[in-house]
Amino acid sequence: MSEVYDRLDQYEGRSELTRNRYDVEVMKLVLDELCEEAGVTVRLHTQVTSADVVDGRLSSIQTHSKSGFESWEGRVFIDCTGDGDLGALAGNGFEMGHPETGEVQPMSLMAIVTGLSSPEIDRYVVESGGVCSDSPKDVLFEAIEYGGHSASYQSPSLFRIHPDVYGLMANHQYSVHCDDAEGISRATREARAEIHKIIRALKQQGGAFAQLRLVATAEQIGVREGRRLHGLYRLTVDDLIRGARFEDAIARATFCVDVHSTNPKLGKGYGSSGGKAQPYDIPLRALVAQDLDGLLMAGRCISGDFWAHASYRVTGNAVAMGEASGAFAGYCVANQCTPHTVCSDSEQLSDYFGQVDS
Numbered sequence: 001m002s003e004v005y006d007r008l009d010q011y012e013g014r015s016e017l018t019r020n021r022y023d024v025e026v027m028k029l030v031l032d033e034l035c036e037e038a039g040v041t042v043r044l045h046t047q048v049t050s051a052d053v054v055d056g057r058l059s060s061i062q063t064h065s066k067s068g069f070e071s072w073e074g075r076v077f078i079d080c081t082g083d084g085d086l087g088a089l090a091g092n093g094f095e096m097g098h099p100e101t102g103e104v105q106p107m108s109l110m111a112i113v114t115g116l117s118s119p120e121i122d123r124y125v126v127e128s129g130g131v132c133s134d135s136p137k138d139v140l141f142e143a144i145e146y147g148g149h150s151a152s153y154q155s156p157s158l159f160r161i162h163p164d165v166y167g168l169m170a171n172h173q174y175s176v177h178c179d180d181a182e183g184i185s186r187a188t189r190e191a192r193a194e195i196h197k198i199i200r201a202l203k204q205q206g207g208a209f210a211q212l213r214l215v216a217t218a219e220q221i222g223v224r225e226g227r228r229l230h231g232l233y234r235l236t237v238d239d240l241i242r243g244a245r246f247e248d249a250i251a252r253a254t255f256c257v258d259v260h261s262t263n264p265k266l267g268k269g270y271g272s273s274g275g276k277a278q279p280y281d282i283p284l285r286a287l288v289a290q291d292l293d294g295l296l297m298a299g300r301c302i303s304g305d306f307w308a309h310a311s312y313r314v315t316g317n318a319v320a321m322g323e324a325s326g327a328f329a330g331y332c333v334a335n336q337c338t339p340h341t342v343c344s345d346s347e348q349l350s351d352y353f354g355q356v357d358s
Contacts, residue, residue, distance in 0.1 A: 004027075004030060004034070004319070005019075007034065008023075008030055011026045012026075013030065015160055016162075017127055018127055018159070020316075021161050023165070045066060046063045048061050048062070049062050049063060049064050049069070051090035051091075053091060056293055057294040057338065058090050059074075059294070061089075075332065075336075076296060076332050077295050078295075078298060078322075078325045078326065079289075080297070080298050081226075081299075082300050082301055083179070083227055084228070084229045084297065084301035086295070087227065087229040087289055087297060088179075088227055088229075090289075090292055090295060091292065093290065093291050094228055094229045094230060095230075095306075096177065096178070096225070097225070098306050099305070099306055101262070101263075103262035104177060104262060105224040105262060106153075106174045106176070106224065106261065107172075107184075107191070107222055108169055108171055108172060108173070108191070108224070109171060109191035109195060109217055109221045109222065110222060111168040111170075111215075112166070112168070112215040112216045113212060114166070114212075115213040116164070116166055116208060116211070116212060121209075123136060123139055124136050124208065125159070127160060136158070137155040137156060138155070140157070141154060141155065143205065144156060144170070144198055147200070147202055147203075148201050148204075151194070152171050152268060153169075153170055153171050153172040153260075153269070154269035156168070168195070168198075171191050172260065172261070173221065174262070178223050178225070179226075179227075184221065184223075192217050195217060199213075224313065225300070227301055228300075228303065228304055229303060230291060231286045231287065231288055231289060231303025232290055233283050233286045234286065234303045234305065235282065235283075235303065236307075236308055237275045239308065240280050241275060241277065242280075243277075243278030243279055243280050244280045245280075246281045246283035246285075248284040250281075250284050250287070250320065250321065251282045252282075253277075253280055253311060253312050255311050255316070257272040257273060257277050257310050258270060258310050258314070259272065259306075259307065273307055273310075284349075285303075285343055287303075287324065287328070288343055293338045293339060294338055296329055297325065298318065298321035298322040298325040298326075299321060300313035300318065327356060328342075
């Protein structure tokens with residue numbers, strides 16, 4: 001993450017006031033450059049369609065793209081789809097949604113806006129050292145309502161990226177599952193339409209919003225919750241509450257339990273569902289698929305319960321998990337072993353972490 005930050009700073013790609021907010025176009029360039037420099041071959045516009053498991057180990061995957069159907073062999077694969085697509089196709093078990101209702105957290109479509117004048121706009125903007133306050137969100141929600149639209153999200157947020165560029169997160173799309181293409185398509189269209197309604201509702205009020213313009217909406221709607229693949233360890237809300245420590249820790253997470261309302265009839269905001277998280281470790285075993293060997297995962301599809309997922313799902317944690325799964329995959333390939341064999345041998349697991357630490 002520090003490398004990403006350093007490169008963003010070279011290109012003036014981070015907010016001067018709140019350093020964890022970044023220019024999305026600069027971030028795209030930074031990630032492209034870092035991958036190229038590391039010798040990573042990137043294939044875009046390609047989707048995994050099936051997987052082959054031989055003797056309990058994932059041996060190859062199939063994809064489809066403009067190049068047609070292709071097959072890819074490997075010793076270790078990493079599911080970074082967010083939704084656990086590869087794990088599901090390979091037959092690894094998973095959970096999705098609230099354990100009692102099956103309801104999933106809503107999706108949101110981010111937007112980039114400009115034309116907002118400072119300091120008039122300051123009272124609407126979330127700015128407090130990276131810690132979100134509800135006060136600006138409440139004021140913004142009231143402004144949208146005053147303009148004639150009741151937002152689907154109770155806590156809409158403006159994030160300052162540059163003095164004249166802001167991020168806007170102001171909508172919820174409820175009851176949409178990650179494996180429902182029709183539902184995601186509908187949610188994307190509805191979210192895009194609502195963002196335009198919000199822009200119109202704010203702009204017609206004049207004042208701080210008189211010159212407000214929508215620059216772009218995200219290329220893909222933000223999915224908060226997909227499949228949670230079964231791993232060798234399952235993070236739980238109890239781990240978060242007690243601030244769990246693990247010998248095979250690959251990251252220490254500090255984000256709160258952030259559950260966005262799964263049912264708009266019961267509220268359109270977010271909360272912790274009573275779970276107060278202490279800084280906690282994410283163990284390597286939560287990144288190792290349980291039901292087949294040769295599969296790792298990173299990001300929000302790792303192994304955990306509904307409430308733990310609501311904390312570890314965010315981008316900062318995903319970066320650390322991606323680095324950890326990549327390093328572990330490299331170790332397995334270099335030593336001609338598999339993730340399961342390493343995790344089942346305490347001496348070899350200790351050797352791995354010794355190499356990583358050095």
